[in-house]
Amino acid sequence: MRFQKPSHNFTKILFKGLRTNSLKLLFALSFTVFINTFGYSQDIPPKQEPIRPKETPKPIIKDTTKASIDSIIKPPLNIKEVDSVKNDSIKKPKEFLEDVVTYSADGYVSLNNKEKKIYLYDNAVVKYQDMEITAGVIVIDNNTGLIYAGRVKDSTGYSQRPVFTQAQNKVEPDSIIFNKDNKKAIIYNSRTEDSGMNIFAPVTKRENDSTLFMKDARFTTAENLDDPEYQFISDKIKLVPGKKIVVGPTYMEIYGVPTPIALPFAYFPLNKDQKSGIIFPTFGEDTGSDRGYFIQNGGYYFAISDYLDLAVLGDYYTNGSYGVRVESNYAKRYRYSGNVAIRYENLLTSERAFPDFTQNTIYNIRWSHTQDAKANPNSRFSASVNLGSSQFFRQSINQNNIVNSQNNTLASSVSYSKTFPGEPQVNLNLTATHSQNTQTETINLTLPTLQASVGRIFPFAPKSGAKKGIFQNINFQYNSRAEYRITTTDSLFGKSEMFDDALAGMQHSIPISTNFKVFDYFSVSASTNFQENWTLNTINRRFDENTQSVVTTDINGFDSFRTYNFSANIGTTLYGMFNFKNDKNNPKIQAIRHVMRPSISYTIQPAFDQFYETYDVIDANGNTTDTVEYTRFERSIFGAPGNRYSSSIGIDIGNNFEAKVRSKDSTDAEPKKITLINNLSVSTRYDLAADSLALAPVRLNGGLKLFKDKMSVNFGATLDPYALDNNNNKINTFNIDNGGSLFRLTSANVNMSYALSNETFSKKGEPENDQRRQDEAIRANGRTDDLFGRTEDFSTRIYTDEDRERQKEKEANLSNYNYKIPWNLRLAYAVNYNNTRREDRIASHSLMFSGDIEISPKWTVGASSGYDFLNKGFSFTQLRFERDLLSWRMNFSWVPFSNLSSWNFFIGIKSNFLQDLKYEQRRQPDQRL
Structure with missing residues (x-):
């Protein structure tokens, strides 16, 4: 760069500017001069000398040695191909289609190159990526990227409605316009089904994320969209297939008639996974026990995980009574499954300060656990628990517990077993049991029972081959049982007093046996058994002369006794x-x-007199009137040793x-x-x-199976050969020698059960029972044959696919109702006779029955009842009515008499999505009766 020397012309121009009249011209010329003076030239300036350091650097010595290249090794060639299009400055246009479009039609396929359209007619099909359209007419417009689909019009009307399917979403409209570029669509008169919910909308807009927006839509669970028995009308609906349905203001129509049932908005989850949510309660009024208005079975459901859930439910009455239920189900495939239910109720009758006011608290705990057989072949844990207040099912305010009030026993068992393989095999079992009589309110507990056993050992058996003879079949084993037993009542359960009369002990037994053949046709077995009993509970008994009474003292401490016996048997x-x-x-x-x-x-039972003691009964004068024998092991948990020698055949x-x-x-x-x-x-x-x-009484037992094993008859009788005296006491005189018959019938019983239906005598066989109802009856220790009635929890019943298939089968066989009406009947007959001391009376005599009859494919009537021939009255009676209303169901259950007299009416939608849309009215039993 260098400055240019101004010439003389430059000076003249500069001074000439004093005579111009245009400031703009002067400014432009001045700016030009400024640029020419200070602007840089386009020439490359000469290189400047580099700045060298003060010290002279050492000269660089170049290596003159040259590396020779082997002639075999050739320099690599550049074989990489260069795409000329890639380096092209012109940008490559986007492909017209991102995937192959396949299409076909039964009628014709017409390609119009001028319009760039493809016409498909009659059963046309177009597939593009994950989208498929089937319709009567389809037009593909390559100019706009749109696909039109519609119906075919013929003499009968319109047919071949379009079906639009993309991924899991399926829509059946009258016509559709689909943009294959942005994957949006406008759908007219669409019919959509998702998880049982049918939706119809005049206009539907589909976004590219499969979300559907519908206007003036109606939705229902009815299968017939042309004439649904009910439907909901909504201004706008948002549908995300497989996830959710969100609707705006909605009202309900029944057969086209608007109803006052309306919602400001609604949300329906469509996800098949478990979801937490509110459980809608049942409302009503208790007029039987004056508890006021109530809500029942309402709460919240927690979907904790795929293996565990939790439901918290409650009942509340306006007089202050309430109930709480906690239920949980858990399962792990190939490991275990079970459920837990805890119920607590605080019952108030009438109002506080009234003379008939009462307060009572009851509870019930149920737990069922099952271990899969594949989980562990050598150990197993199981539980079946049903314990609580003896009067829980009779006093419960919840309608679902009425049928279980007929159960007289509550039983529980929790056990763990372990097997140690080997020779010999060792088995270990730990069990806790519970038995409760709801009539006497007596509770028996074993906490726990420990059993251990060693498999049979054959000391003289050959190492190979079968065992033969008396010596080779000699075997023995070892069994041990330890138990801690509690007997208490409802009032003492859970308190420290329940352990006052607890019994504890352990029993060891070693049985030795053998068997062999004699004369080729007779089997002989012989055995002996040695037992040792340990106990922590003994007594001491004496006669108190001052009070003239027998005083028994409980002694807590270790004590033991040993017994043994011998038996032999021969049979053919x-x-x-x-x-x-x-x-x-x-x-x-x-x-x-x-x-x-x-x-x-033949059995020999020795007398173990060494374990018996005596005490003298002394009168007021000091004279001994009697000597009484007793054993200190009377309270032993496994019984006392015998003091009488027995040798019996x-x-x-x-x-x-x-x-x-x-x-x-x-x-x-x-x-x-x-x-x-x-x-x-x-x-x-x-x-x-x-x-x-x-001579012991003769015992006769037998059983019959009749009508293709549908009827089971069991009978028994006891025949005593000895006579009675005038005081009805047995004497040592045969009855035939006393002027009577050879035997005296002292007791007899007959039990009969019979289950039959209209298919009993056909080749089709019996229909399958409702497994859900049977499982509930088993958990409550009830009967599975509905003879005590049927638990009807209408509001929480899930309508399954099996129920739908059963109803479709009924409708398909509608013509069969002209000559064959489906029905079923279950009978149970029992009679007991007692004549031990010349009572000559029937101890019990009753007939119970339960059955259902389908008077039409939509109507089912059922009843459970019984008649007591001894007391001449009906037992617990329940009448059931069920009506199938297509998408709805109606149930009515009625207990007409007894202190449990009540009824329950329910009508609601079958679909699980709308099961909270229901009406239920019930009358509670009057507990004051």
């Missing part, structure tokens, strides 16, 4: 056949087979009767085998060491 099996078929005739019953298993046993005869019956099918050559009498047994014993009453 006899077969008899009675043939009725011959060459001349072919009767229905072709043969009867009789199998008899007689056996004779027993006779047992078992009988089975079977028949061969000609088959109804002529093509079946083999007759069918049926059981006539199952195990008709007769048994008695004779004590050789007894000085009187040596």
Whole structure:
């Protein structure tokens, strides 16, 4: 860069500026001069000398050695191809389609190159990426990227409605416009179904994230959208398939008639995973016990995880009564599953300060746990717990507990077992049990019971081959049982006083046995058993002369006694056949087979007098009037040792009767085998060491299976050979010698159960029972045959796919109702006779029945009741009515009489999405009765 020297012209121009009249011209010329003076030239300036350091640097010595390259190694060639288009300055345009579009049609496919459109007619199909459209007519416009789909019009109207499917979303409109670029769509008269919810909208806009916005839409769970029995009308709806439905202001119509039922907004989750939410309660009024208005079974559901959930429910009455329920289900595949339910109720009758006011608290705890067999083959844990107040089911204010009020026993069991494989095998079992009589309010607990056993050991068995003979079959094992037993009542349960009368002890037993054959047809077995009993509870008994009474003192401390016995048994099996078929005739019953298993046993039971003591009864004058024998082990948990020597012979005869019956099918050559009498047994014993009453009563037991094993009959009787005196006491005189019969019938019983239906005698067989109802009955220690009624929890019942399939099957077989109406009936008959001391009376005599009849595919009527022939009155009676209203269901349950008289009416939508839309009215039982 250098400055330019101004010339003489420059000076003249500068001074000439004094004569101009234009300031703009002067400013432009001055600016030009300024640029020319201070501007830089485009020439490259010469290189300046580099600044060297003060010290002279050392000269750089270059290596003159040259590296030679092997002629074999050649320099690498540049084989990378350069795309000429990549370096092209012109930007490559976007592809017209991102994927292949496939299309087809049954009618014709027309391509218009001028309009750049494709016309498809009759069963047209277009697939593009995850989108599929089927319709009567489809037009693909390549100019705008739009796809039009519509119906086909013929003489009958419109047909081949479009079906638009993308991912999991499916829409059935009248017509559709789809933009394949941004994947948006406008849908007209769409019909959408998601998780059982049917939605119809005149205009629907679909966004590219599969979200649907609908205007003036209606939604329902009815299957017939053209004529739904009910529907909800909403101005706007937002649908995210598989996730949620959000609606604005909504009102309800029933068969096209508007109703006052309206909602400002609504939210329906469609996610199939568990979700937390509010459980809508049931409202009503308790007019029976004056508790006022109430809400029942309302609360919140917590979806804690895929393995665990929790429901907190409650009942509240305006007089102050309330109830709380906590229920939880848990499960882990291939490991375990179970449920827990805790119920507590604080019951107030009438109002405070009134003379009939009462307050009572009741509770119930239920726990069920099942371990999968695959979890651990050598250990197992299970639980079945049902404990609480004895009057819980009778006094509960919750309608769901009325049927369980007929259960007289509550039982529980929690057990853990462990097996140690090997030779011999060792088994360990730890169990806690509970048994509660709700009538007497007596509770028996074992906390816990420990059982250990060692498998059978054959000391003389050969190392290989079968065991033969008396010595090779000799075996023994070891069993041990420790128990801590508590007997208490409802009022003392949970208090320290319940342990005052607790019993504890341990029993060890070593049985030794063997078996062998004699004369090839007789089986002989012999055994001996040694027992040692440990106890912490003994007594001391004496007679107090001052009070003239027997004083018994409990002693807590370790004590033990040992017992043993010996027994032998010989038996055989006899077969008899009675043939009725011959060459001349072919009767229905072709043969009867009789199998008899007689056996004779001999048992020796020594007397263990060393464990018995005596005390003298002394009168007021100091004279001994009696000497009483007792044992200090009377309170032993496993019983006291016997002080009477016994040497008895027993006779047992078992009988089975079977028949061969000609088959109804002529093509079946083999007759069918049926059981006539199952195990008709007769048994008695004779004590050789007894000085009187040596012959024991004869016991007769048997069972029958009739009507293709649908009817079960069990009977039993006790026959005593000894007579009674005038005071009805048994004497050592045979009844036949006293002027009577050979035996005296002292007791008898007959139990019969029968389940039949319209399919009982057909080849189709019996219908399957409702497993949900049976599981609930088992958890409550009730009956599974509905003879005590049926628990009807209408508001929380889930309408499953099995229920829908069952209803569709009924409708498909509608014509069968003209000659065959589905029905079922369950019967239970029981009678007990007692004549031990010439009572000659029927101790109990009752008939219970339960059944249902479908008078039409939509109507079902059922009843559970019974009649007590002894007291001449009906037992607990429940009447049931159920009406299927397409998308709705109506149920009515009624207990017409007794102190549990009540009724429950329910009508609601079947769908689980709208199960809170319901009406329920009930009358509570009057507990004051």
